[in-house]
Amino acid sequence: MRDQTSQRGASHYRAKKSFGQNFLVDSRVVQRIVNELAPRADETIIEIGAGRGALTTLIAARAGQVFAIEFDRDLVPILRDKFAERDNTRIVEADALEIDFCELIKPAERARLVANLPYNISTAILQRLIAQRACLTELLLMLQREVVERIVAPPNSSERGFLSVLVEAYCEAETLFDVEPEAFRPRPKVWGTIVRLRIRPRIAAEVADESLLWRTVSAGFAQRRKTVFNNLRRGAPPDLRARIEAAGGAERVLRQSEIEPQRRAETLTLDEWARLSQAF
Secondary structure: OHHHHHHHOHHHOOOOHHHOOOEEOOHHHHHHHHHHHOOOOOOEEEEEOOOOOHHHHHHHOOOOEEEEEEOOOOOHHHHHHHOOOOOOEEEEEOOOOOOOHHHHOOOOOOEEEEEEOOOOOHHHHHHHHHHOHHHEEEEEEEEEHHHHHHHOOOOOOOOOOHHHHHHHHHEEEEEEEEEOHHHEEOOOOOOEEEEEEEEOOOOOOOOOOHHHHHHHHHHHOOOOOOEHHHHHHHHOOHHHHHHHHHOOOHHHHHHHOOOOOOOEHHHOOHHHHHHHHOOO
């Protein structure tokens, strides 16, 4: 398989449904993404999902150093052959859900990242990228349009959820443009959206324990149709419930945080979540 594929080249490589692969084939969209990224000769760029190398080619021509990550072991030798003469481009066979990006780019300390993420695992990868924000300054991501709508959803929006609060806390989000299904092969059933996430220098809330904050937010969104009060009382894990009870119970900690117990999680602001997590 590897030898036959290498002989045919990247342009003839067929996407694997099991990997959720949809190759970007519209050169206008590729160019627009690279223009938004605007790689510089003095910086390091990480690309997740190099695929057939369409984005990689244009980025490598402008960036100082490129780390192109590809999970498909059959595509890796094709990419390595394609970029063999590019001293500034390293093809990395790895799972983006497992790789340590900060270790990867050493001796560089900071990098920007671009990715056409498989829609079926995009949320998990985004959470991992935010967890490794110490060495990432900006993320330019192709995501399913509905995922981006959740990311940028403000308080009181029905789309707001855990991911919305997480991204708001650590990033400045900017929706750039939509990408129609016809831009891909094979053609997905949904539209994509390019979003820029600039990593904040610090969390956008006053909070002493960030881990407790996210456990609280997760519990608050446990069942979307229920109130924050009911979710904290019944949806929180046992150790968190015990902590809430020790502080006087869910209603007391909510009122102490100036949050009406009957509100739903999607109505809370980031600052309200922060106050709530510090009330017990």
